[in-house]
Amino acid sequence: MTTATLxxxxxxxRIPFSKGLxxxxxxxxxxxxxxxxxxxxxxxxxxxxELAEHATYEEVAFLLLNGHLPTRSELADFNARLVxxxxxxxxxxxxxxxxxxxxxxxxxxxxxxxxLAFYDPEIEDISIEATRRKSVRLIAQxxxxxAAFDRIRNGKEPIAPNPRLSHAANTLYMLGLSTDPEFxxxxxxxxxxxxxxxxxxxxxxARVVASTQADLHSAVTSxxxxxxxxxHGGANEATMHMLLEIGELENVxxxxxxxxxTKRKIMGFGHRxxxxxxxxxxHLNRWSERLGKKVNQLxxxxxxxxVERAVLRxxxxxxxxxxxxxxxxxxxxxxxxxxxxMFACARVAGWCAHVIEQYRDNVLIRPQSEYIGxxxxxxxxxxxx
Ligand code: ACO
Numbered sequence: 005m006t007t008a009t010l011x012x013x014x015x016x017x018r019i020p021f022s023k024g025l026x027x028x029x030x031x032x033x034x035x036x037x038x039x040x041x042x043x044x045x046x047x048x049x050x051x052x053x054e055l056a057e058h059a060t061y062e063e064v065a066f067l068l069l070n071g072h073l074p075t076r077s078e079l080a081d082f083n084a085r086l087v088x089x090x091x092x093x094x095x096x097x098x099x100x101x102x103x104x105x106x107x108x109x110x111x112x113x114x115x116x117x118x119x120l121a122f123y124d125p126e127i128e129d130i131s132i133e134a135t136r137r138k139s140v141r142l143i144a145q146x147x148x149x150x151a152a153f154d155r156i157r158n159g160k161e162p163i164a165p166n167p168r169l170s171h172a173a174n175t176l177y178m179l180g181l182s183t184d185p186e187f188x189x190x191x192x193x194x195x196x197x198x199x200x201x202x203x204x205x206x207x208x209x210a211r212v213v214a215s216t217q218a219d220l221h222s223a224v225t226s227x228x229x230x231x232x233x234x235x236h237g238g239a240n241e242a243t244m245h246m247l248l249e250i251g252e253l254e255n256v257x258x259x260x261x262x263x264x265x266t267k268r269k270i271m272g273f274g275h276r277x278x279x280x281x282x283x284x285x286x287h288l289n290r291w292s293e294r295l296g297k298k299v300n301q302l303x304x305x306x307x308x309x310x311v312e313r314a315v316l317r318x319x320x321x322x323x324x325x326x327x328x329x330x331x332x333x334x335x336x337x338x339x340x341x342x343x344x345x346m347f348a349c350a351r352v353a354g355w356c357a358h359v360i361e362q363y364r365d366n367v368l369i370r371p372q373s374e375y376i377g378x379x380x381x382x383x384x385x386x387x388x389x
Contacts, residue, residue, distance in 0.1 A: 021374050026276065030203055030369070031211060035068060035357050038202035040277040045284065047200055048072070056287045061171050061195040062086065065143055065353035068200055069136060069360065082140070089144035090165035090174065093123035097152060097162060105157045110238075110344050112153045113146070114228040120145060121221035130219055132360055138220045139356035146352050147171070150345040151178035171195070175349065181337045186298060190291045191346075194332060197284040198325060198347055200354030202277070206230040206237065210355040214362040215369040227355045231348055234271065239326035240343040243272035244334055247304050247311075256307055260314035270315055272327030281322040288328035295335035304331045 022028050037046040045052045048067050055064055059073075066074040066082045074082055099119055103112055121127050124141065126134040152162035155178075163178045172192035173183045181187070201207070209230040213223040231237035250259045263270055275282055289308075296305035308323075308331055315321050326347075333343050 019372060019374075024276075025371075030208060031362075033202070033358070033361060034071065035354065035361060036200040036202050038277050040275075040279060043278055043281045043283045045201070052197060052283060053287075055196050056193050059196060061192050061199070061350070061353075064196045064199050065171075068353050068357040069139055085140045086144045086171060087165075087167045089141045090148050090167075092145060092148055092152065093120070095123065096120065096149070097156075100149070100153050100156050100162075103153070103157075107153075107157070109150065109153060109341050110228065110232045110348070113149055113345050113348060114225055114232070116149045116153070117142070117146070117221060117228060118225040120149075121219065121225075124221065127219055127221060130217060130363060132363060135220050135356070135360050135363060139353070139360070142220065142224055142356060143171075143352050146345075146349045147175040148178060150342060150349060151175065151180075154179060154339065154342060175346075176336065179338065179342075186294070187336055190295055190332060191336060193287060193291055194329060194346070195350040197287055198329075198350035200351070200357065201325075204236065205233075206351065207355060207358050211358050211362045212369045214359040215366055217363075217366065220356065220359050223359045224352060224355050227351075228348055231351065232344060237326075237344045237347040237351070239271050239324070240329045240333065240347060241340050243327055243330035244304075244340045244343065246271050247307055247330065250307060250311070253303070253307050253310055256310040257314050260311060260318065264318045270311065270321070272323055272330060273315055273321045275322075275324045278322070278324070279320075282324045284325045285323045285328055288325065288332055289323075292328040292331040292335070295332055299335045301335060304334060 035048065037044070037049075039045070047055060047064065048071055050067070050073075059067075062083055063074060063079060065086075066079065070078075096116060096119065100112065100116065103115070120142070124138060126138055129135075148162075148165055155162045160180075163180060166174050166177050169177055169183065170188065170192065172195055173188040176183050176187060176191060203211075206227040210223040210227040213226045214220075234242045250256055260270065262268075292305050292308070293302070296302040308328060312323055312327075329347070330343065333346055334340070338346060
């Protein structure tokens with residue numbers, strides 16, 4: 005942790021400064037516990053290992069939003085509302101058709117979520133109940149937006165949501181991909197594992213926006229913007245591009261050696277909190293291997309294992325959530341530039357839960373900055389500069 009003591013030029017205030025807010029507690033939360041030293045992640049007290057084994061994404065989304073696992077009838081009602089909200093308002097399809105075909109999907113998604121606000125009947129209502137209803141709509145709509153944009157940019161008609169399919173199955177279906185039960189479960193587990201993660205950059209962004217009492221769509225639009233970067237959600241796409249660049253198993257060691265020699269970061273490795281390993285990675289590793297076998301394409305999985313070994317020879321760095329996500333999503337047939345939108349489809353449940361938590365006990369999030377510039381400088385007329 006990089007810290008310094010803030011001393012304003014007037015010498016009056018002394019506030020500790022932490023670069024990147026490392027080690028700073030910015031909120032109290034009951035949603036997820038990220039335990040770095042023990043490489044553990046809990047959602048509402050439940051270990052993600054149990055959820056990845058037994059739960060569905062629908063149950064996890066309900067858990068995050070409501071604080072408890074749903075009963076049968078609560079789950080049936082929640083599912084029905086998700087299914088009913090999968091369709092987009094008609095003008096949204098027109099909007100997606102107007103986007104240039106080479107629009108980066110995360111940008112399309114960010115713009116589209118912002119535009120969904122025009123059609124949401126409760127946009128200005130930031131009560132907890134209205135925000136819960138809007139959350140269900142957004143969770144249901146993000147996969148539809150992603151899939152519809154992908155179809156349209158490829159000159160195809162969007163595929164209508166299928167009400168008989170689960171959230172994960174319907175996502176694959178709308179993308180025109182196989183809904184084989186093993187593929188569906190792989191995506192379901194991926195969605196579960198990425199649904200929330202403490203005060204990560206995009207969640208913090210969502211909470212900052214919510215703390216101004218702005219609406220849920222504003223908070224989620226901002227969170228999407230934050231997720232896009234390669235140091236956050238964009239790392240899954242960057243990981244796959246890196247594996248493709250390495251090309252062959254025998255190139256791995258030389259690639260990793262060169263990366264360390266030139267201080268190039270290995271995508272999908274390292275974490276601000278988990279210094280001894282990311283608990284989500286083991287599940288994603290297993291599913292990645294399973295899918296690799298199923299689609300007869302173990303090459304990238306085996307390269308991933310080799311990258312993991314090679315990185316460890318240089319530094320104690322472990323794969324984060326994005327590393328094995330890359331091969332998992334690739335083997336599902338998902339286009340690489342949709343990997344980060346897939347992350348968003350999962351994380352939207354967490355963002356919404358955090359916005360609700362922020363509204364419940366709101367205080368404007370407004371940290372300070374340490375001024376390190378000069379003082380006593382005077383205005384100089386333009387002809388004298
Ligand atoms: N490859 C090579 N070296 C690395 C990597 C990496 N992926 N990650 C960290 N390091 C090194 C740094 O160069 C630094 O070395 P130094 O002490 O010699 O200068 C040291 O490890 C500490 O790294 P920081 O970047 O200071 O750690 P920080 O906690 O700030 O960053 C981060 C965490 C941003 C995730 C970083 O590990 C990284 O850039 N990883 C690659 C991008 C990535 O995978 N992002 C996804 C994160 S998970 C998520 O958001 C969903």
